[in-house]
Amino acid sequence: MSKAVRTIFFKELGDLLRRRSFLLLCAALASIVALSLIIASLNYHKQLSDYQQYAQTLAQSGGAAAALPPQLSPLQQLRGSIEYIEIIGPVLAIVAGYGIVAKEKYRGTLRLFFSRPIGALDLAAGKLAALALLWLIIILVLLLVMATTLHFVGGALFSASTIAKLVLSLAAAWAYLMFWSALALGLTCSSKHLGSALLISFIAWLAVVLLLPQIGDTMDPDNQVPGGLFQSMHVDKSHEHAIMAHFGGYESARNALEETSISKHFERASFAFLGVKQIYNQQPVGYIWGDTWKDTALLLTGLLASAAFALTWCNKRNLIGRSWK
Amino acid sequence: MRGPVLTIARQELRIAGTNRLAMLLSGIFLGMVLISGFIGWASHHTVTSVYGEALREGAASGPNPFSTQQPLDLIRNTVIYTILIGALSAILVGVQSAMHDRKAGVVDLLFSRPVTTRQYVAGKFLGMQYLLALILAAAGLLSWGTALFIRGAMLSPADTGALAAFFLLAWLFLVPFNMLGFIFGAGSRRETSALLAPILVWVLLVFVLPQLGTAAHPVSLLNPVPAQPASQGSFFAFNHRILQPVSPADRFKGASAGLLGFSPGGKHFETFDWTTLAIIAAAGFIAALLLIRSGRMRKPVRE
Numbered sequence: 145m146s147k148a149v150r151t152i153f154f155k156e157l158g159d160l161l162r163r164r165s166f167l168l169l170c171a172a173l174a175s176i177v178a179l180s181l182i183i184a185s186l187n188y189h190k191q192l193s194d195y196q197q198y199a200q201t202l203a204q205s206g207g208a209a210a211a212l213p214p215q216l217s218p219l220q221q222l223r224g225s226i227e228y229i230e231i232i233g234p235v236l237a238i239v240a241g242y243g244i245v246a247k248e249k250y251r252g253t254l255r256l257f258f259s260r261p262i263g264a265l266d267l268a269a270g271k272l273a274a275l276a277l278l279w280l281i282i283i284l285v286l287l288l289v290m291a292t293t294l295h296f297v298g299g300a301l302f303s304a305s306t307i308a309k310l311v312l313s314l315a316a317a318w319a320y321l322m323f324w325s326a327l328a329l330g331l332t333c334s335s336k337h338l339g340s341a342l343l344i345s346f347i348a349w350l351a352v353v354l355l356l357p358q359i360g361d362t363m364d365p366d367n368q369v370p371g372g373l374f375q376s377m378h379v380d381k382s383h384e385h386a387i388m389a390h391f392g393g394y395e396s397a398r399n400a401l402e403e404t405s406i407s408k409h410f411e412r413a414s415f416a417f418l419g420v421k422q423i424y425n426q427q428p429v430g431y432i433w434g435d436t437w438k439d440t441a442l443l444l445t446g447l448l449a450s451a452a453f454a455l456t457w458c459n460k461r462n463l464i465g466r467s468w469k
Numbered sequence: 470m471r472g473p474v475l476t477i478a479r480q481e482l483r484i485a486g487t488n489r490l491a492m493l494l495s496g497i498f499l500g501m502v503l504i505s506g507f508i509g510w511a512s513h514h515t516v517t518s519v520y521g522e523a524l525r526e527g528a529a530s531g532p533n534p535f536s537t538q539q540p541l542d543l544i545r546n547t548v549i550y551t552i553l554i555g556a557l558s559a560i561l562v563g564v565q566s567a568m569h570d571r572k573a574g575v576v577d578l579l580f581s582r583p584v585t586t587r588q589y590v591a592g593k594f595l596g597m598q599y600l601l602a603l604i605l606a607a608a609g610l611l612s613w614g615t616a617l618f619i620r621g622a623m624l625s626p627a628d629t630g631a632l633a634a635f636f637l638l639a640w641l642f643l644v645p646f647n648m649l650g651f652i653f654g655a656g657s658r659r660e661t662s663a664l665l666a667p668i669l670v671w672v673l674l675v676f677v678l679p680q681l682g683t684a685a686h687p688v689s690l691l692n693p694v695p696a697q698p699a700s701q702g703s704f705f706a707f708n709h710r711i712l713q714p715v716s717p718a719d720r721f722k723g724a725s726a727g728l729l730g731f732s733p734g735g736k737h738f739e740t741f742d743w744t745t746l747a748i749i750a751a752a753g754f755i756a757a758l759l760l761i762r763s764g765r766m767r768k769p770v771r772e
Binding site: 165169172176179180183184186187190223224227228230231232235239242243246250338339340342343346347350351354355357358359361362363365373377378379380383386387388390391394 | 490493494497501504508511512515516518519520522523526528529546549550553554557561565568659660661662664665668669672676677680681684686687688691704705771
């Protein structure tokens with residue numbers, strides 16, 4: 145890291161950590177993540193208490209419970225929290241990425257900055273490094289909030305494997321949030337109008353995070369009828385697979401649509417590590433990685449592409465070579 | 470009073486017509502309404518083919534599960550697009566409207582004339598609501614045309630009335646979000662805070678509020694059918710009883726399901742949902758009248 149990059153990095157990090165409104169929004173995200181976890185824990189405990197009551201009533205009448213008690217799988221309770229990071233996290237990431245350039249444009253400090261002898265990529269590299277550390281700090285805070293809530297409210301006990309899975313899913317969250325910050329940084333550098341950069345970033349968020357996965361999900365034939373299409377036709381799983389084999393093209397198109405969204409890759413990777421998808425629940429990390437590495441690879445490719453976009457556009461020619469509004 | 474209010478409303482419409490981003494958002498919303506029809510058509514076609522295949526393989530018997538489907542069920546996804554794109558667009562229109570006046574110095578000029586803050590807010594409200602109504606009317610026409618294209622038959626007068634009522638309901642749902650954006654646009658010192666704060670409120674209203682009573686996962690709330698309470702007699706059922714009546718997203722989904730005919734109870738009119746949404750919309754306008762101050766609007770906008 146050159147001296148210029150280091151100087152920009154420390155200056156930007158200090159600025160970001162001093163921005164009260166941004167920190168308040170991060171605190172709001174942490175609160176929503178914790179609240180979602182508390183709701184999941186309460187729901188689990190309610191299910192367990194209902195089961196115990198049912199088993200007790202059966203035992204008193206001389207019977208035995210046929211169903212198994214609900215199993216506490218602590219990491220599965222994080223599903224809602226991860227979904228909040230998936231939905232709200234990018235909004236904060238966009239604001240951080242936008243703000244780090246917008247303030248310079250607004251204050252007119254860029255001309256002064258580029259009058260100094262700095263490399264072509266130093267500005268973008270310093271800003272990206274500051275954003276990377278900022279998100280690492282926020283992710284560590286979220287890790288602490290999740291682990292504490294899981295332990296004290298959910299009654300969860302942690303093993304080394306559980307901690308590793310939690311850390312891996314939050315590492316995916318870091319890559320996902322950095323993707324959005326780098327994208328917003330690049331868009332702000334490349335845009336003539338500051339307001340337009342922010343709005344285009346929000347439109348990208350709307351399309352990628354909310355619309356694409358929603359469209360793919362609603363095109364699932366099984367979601368078209370309340371209670372499920374196949375259940376309503378009394379078709380069992382083996383026949384369901386045989387029937388759906390005739391609709392390979394439709395299913396591929398639906399899946400391809402979902403896969404264009406980076407949010408879906410973040411969701412798939414983190415849900416696999418957390419065991420939200422039942423086939424990965426309680427499985428070793430190596431097994432999950434072997435099955436889902438493509439999602440992590442695509443997430444990292446997205447991050448590299450957005451970082452390259454920011455590095456390409458965040459230069460002297462774009463920032464001071466033309467007027468901005 | 471009528472003079473300045475109407476002048477401001479007309480000016481608002483003129484500005485909106487030249488605002489490329491507002492037009493882009495409206496285009497996205499209308500595009501999604503069309504896509505909603507396409508999704509309805511693709512799903513309908515696939516489900517019917519799946520049913521045919523199941524019959525051929527002898528795996529199913531009985532009627533097609535879609536045989537009892539109401540004609541307007543085809544556009545059920547528009548409910549979600551209104552909650553997602555419609556509400557966010559309404560917020561952006563509100564924020565942009567106030568921010569434009571502040572950044573362009575219109576506010577200083579305007580309040581040097583005999584115009585009160587309430588007249589300004591009322592004029593802006595009229596202009597923005599007219600714009601939203603135009604977009605929703607276009608969406609209604611598109612939906613009607615999509616239903617005609619997919620079904621190969623015109624909607625009956627009753628269904629056409631229900632479709633019009635649905636877009637009227639959508640307008641009632643969007644008013645408070647538009648006012649929320651306008652209030653924050655008029656009062657925030659930074660443009661980013663003006664955009665972020667109402668988006669955060671939107672997240673709380675659309676995701677967190679329903680979740681407190683249902684324990685549903687946030688992504689599963691992106692479903693046109695209102696979520697049900699987690700379990701009876703529990704903490705969630707209590708929250709559901711208290712919070713769901715005032716949850717705008719749940720009220721909108723409930724009333725829409727009744728109008729479009731995809732609720733378990735079939736087609737019906739939810740008076741309570743309509744009344745609640747009308748009260749929330751009126752509250753949004755009153756809040757704008759009470760909270761917006763010309764002095765605050767005159768303060769410079771920072772990044």
